[in-house]
Amino acid sequence: MFACPLSVPLVKLAGPMRRAERLLNEGRYQQAYRAILREAESPVPAQAARALLLLAEFYGLYGEEEREGLEHALSSALEEDPSLAETPLFGALARYAAALRGEEASAFATEDPRAAYWLALAEYYQGRLASALELLSQVRGLPPFLAWRAWDLKGSVLEELGRFFEAHSAYRRALELAPPERRPEIALHAAAAALDAGRAEAAREVLERVGPPADEEGRDAWRELYARAELGLGNPEGALAVLEGGGGFGVELARGRALMELGRYDEAVRAFGRALELAPDERERAFARHDLAVAELELGHLAAAEESLKALAADPDYPHRGVAALDLAELYYRHADLEATERWAEEAIALGQVAGGKLFLGHVAYDRMRLEEALEHYRRTSELAPEGSRDWLVAQQMAVEILAQLGYPDPYEVLSRAEAALRYTPATDDWHGVLELYAARARERIDRGRVLN
Numbered sequence: 001m002f003a004c005p006l007s008v009p010l011v012k013l014a015g016p017m018r019r020a021e022r023l024l025n026e027g028r029y030q031q032a033y034r035a036i037l038r039e040a041e042s043p044v045p046a047q048a049a050r051a052l053l054l055l056a057e058f059y060g061l062y063g064e065e066e067r068e069g070l071e072h073a074l075s076s077a078l079e080e081d082p083s084l085a086e087t088p089l090f091g092a093l094a095r096y097a098a099a100l101r102g103e104e105a106s107a108f109a110t111e112d113p114r115a116a117y118w119l120a121l122a123e124y125y126q127g128r129l130a131s132a133l134e135l136l137s138q139v140r141g142l143p144p145f146l147a148w149r150a151w152d153l154k155g156s157v158l159e160e161l162g163r164f165f166e167a168h169s170a171y172r173r174a175l176e177l178a179p180p181e182r183r184p185e186i187a188l189h190a191a192a193a194a195l196d197a198g199r200a201e202a203a204r205e206v207l208e209r210v211g212p213p214a215d216e217e218g219r220d221a222w223r224e225l226y227a228r229a230e231l232g233l234g235n236p237e238g239a240l241a242v243l244e245g246g247g248g249f250g251v252e253l254a255r256g257r258a259l260m261e262l263g264r265y266d267e268a269v270r271a272f273g274r275a276l277e278l279a280p281d282e283r284e285r286a287f288a289r290h291d292l293a294v295a296e297l298e299l300g301h302l303a304a305a306e307e308s309l310k311a312l313a314a315d316p317d318y319p320h321r322g323v324a325a326l327d328l329a330e331l332y333y334r335h336a337d338l339e340a341t342e343r344w345a346e347e348a349i350a351l352g353q354v355a356g357g358k359l360f361l362g363h364v365a366y367d368r369m370r371l372e373e374a375l376e377h378y379r380r381t382s383e384l385a386p387e388g389s390r391d392w393l394v395a396q397q398m399a400v401e402i403l404a405q406l407g408y409p410d411p412y413e414v415l416s417r418a419e420a421a422l423r424y425t426p427a428t429d430d431w432h433g434v435l436e437l438y439a440a441r442a443r444e445r446i447d448r449g450r451v452l453n
Contacts, residue, residue: 017050022059025144027179032448040076056093060118061149067100090113090123099125107131114138117150124157128204132157146178155189164197170258172206184222185215191225216247224250227258236261247286249278256291260298268295286318290327299330304332313347322351329360338364355384356357359391362398377403384416388424396421397431402439412448414442 017039023032036058039051055074074094077084083224091108092115098105099122107119107128120135121160136154151174158167169189186208194203202226203225212222216438222248229237233253233414239258243251255269272292278426279285293308312324325348342364349357362377381395403414418439425432 005253017054020051020054021143021145027145027181029058045080051078053084053090053093054079057089057114057118057146059258060093060096060121061145064100067097070100071097089118091115092118096122096125111138112444113142114146117142117146117153120150120157124153129161133161134408144177148174148179148182149179150188152186155193159189159196161191163198164193167193167198168202173208175210183210184218184451188213188218188221188225191229194234195225195228198232200229204229204233220246220248220251224248226252227251229252231258231261237278246254247265247278249275249280249284252278253288253291256295260291260295265295265298269299276445283317286312286315287320290318290320290324291405294327297327297334298331303336313344313351320354322348323356325351326353326360328354329357333360333363338367352431355381355391358384359395362395366398366402371402371406375399375406376403387420393421393424397425397435400435400438404441408442408445410443411442415439415446418442 007226016037020032020035023035030351033055036051036055040048040055042048042051051075053391056070056077059069062069070093071439073096074090077090083199088108088110089112093110093346095105095107096118096304105122105126107123108400110116110119116135116138120132120139123129123132123135123244133154134155136150139150142150151170155167158164158170168190171186171193175183175186175190184444187206188205191203194200194206198216200403207222207226207229212219223243226242230239230242236258239254240262243255243258252271252275256275261264269292272288272295276285276292279288285400289308290312294301294310297305300322306328312318312376313321313328314354315321318324325344328350329341332338332344341360345357345360345364345411347357348360355448358377359381362374362381365371365374365377377401378395382392382399385392385395399418400414408414409421418435421430422435422439425435
């Protein structure tokens with residue numbers, strides 16, 4: 001539709017246009033819009049064209065909602081000054097408009113930071129994340145009304161690439177630059193990225209600093225994320241407290257998870273049931289159904305849990321099929337059905353849940369008195385599971401137990417695993433005394449060996 005741009009810069013903005021841009025930077029969009037329209041009516045074609053190009057940027061801020069306005073402003077600018085077609089900014093905005101239409105719109109190299117921003121946005125809309133990120137790395141010296149948006153876009157790109165803590169950092173930079181009315185929304189993005197990165201403290205800090213949005217939907221999103229942060233910090237009571245007065249799918253899901261942590265399974269079932277009713281789409285319904293099935297499992301309602309988990313494990317569109325298979329392995333293990341436990345543990349491994357699957361294979365082998373086989377499964381779990389996690393701790397405890405039963409074939413391994421497990425085993429837990437005993441016996445064997453040498 002438009003010619004490929006060359007590296008021809010726009011002339012410096014005239015006074016009225018600088019005023020219009022200042023209004024944009026101050027977040028006074030209606031006044032800026034009126035100022036731009038006045039300049040677009042200038043009898044001087046070049047001046048009108050520059051105003052229309054800024055108008056195109058203005059419309060571009062609203063995305064698909066104002067795509068037609070963006071396209072009309074670009075066409076009008078070109079009529080006023082055909083040479084604009086050779087400028088990077090015009091070319092970038094034209095490609096952004098094409099991307100909004102769903103058309104292929106390739107990027108081009110440019111040293112113009114504004115053009116780089118709009119090109120990055122076009123690349124993002126077309127799913128070319130690496131290219132968008134590369135363009136954003138070149139963006140320097142943007143006017144304030146674009147600068148915070150560039151950092152927000154970078155956060156979105158990094159989030160979709162799975163680079164969650166980098167995304168959190170980008171959102172934090174956007175938060176520093178954004179006008180006050182946009183900060184609560186960006187804080188939600190920053191907190192969500194921090195939680196996905198496993199940084200619950202960082203999520204809670206940014207939510208506390210900015211506070212909840214003014215609208216009810218935003219407040220519920222804030223409550224949900226704050227509750228998730230509290231859960232990540234081991235404070236389910238705090239999570240429940242912050243959820244008070246909230247509603248909606250996310251709030252009920254978080255409420256159910258907090259209640260699960262507290263062992264209040266009946267209440268959790270009711271919360272997950274409400275979340276299921278409020279789920280906005282099938283994907284969210286599946287998440288709520290999974291949590292509800294786990295709560296039913298904890299209550300001993302095995303038939304109801306089994307039906308839901310099997311449906312989820314068989315659903316090719318459900319992203320957590322492996323976890324559902326692992327939950328089925330636990331269900332059948334509680335039911336003392338070792339064959340079904342083994343079958344679903346293998347299915348979980350095939351679906352990517354290797355650490356958890358190996359743990360249940362270890363349980364099955366142990367119950368069948370195949371101690372060497374069980375030990376290998378527990379060793380593998382302890383290698384794969386995050387240190388301190390439930391699976392890691394159980395695997396370490398069971399490995400120590402088996403090594404002790406086998407007569408301490410390697411007392412150094414017994415001591416190492418026992419000491420590692422003790423760091424995460426509460427003193428009130430029965431395992432604490434058992435592990436201390438095994439560690440002491442391992443030390444005795446090590447000391448006897450040293451004396452003999």
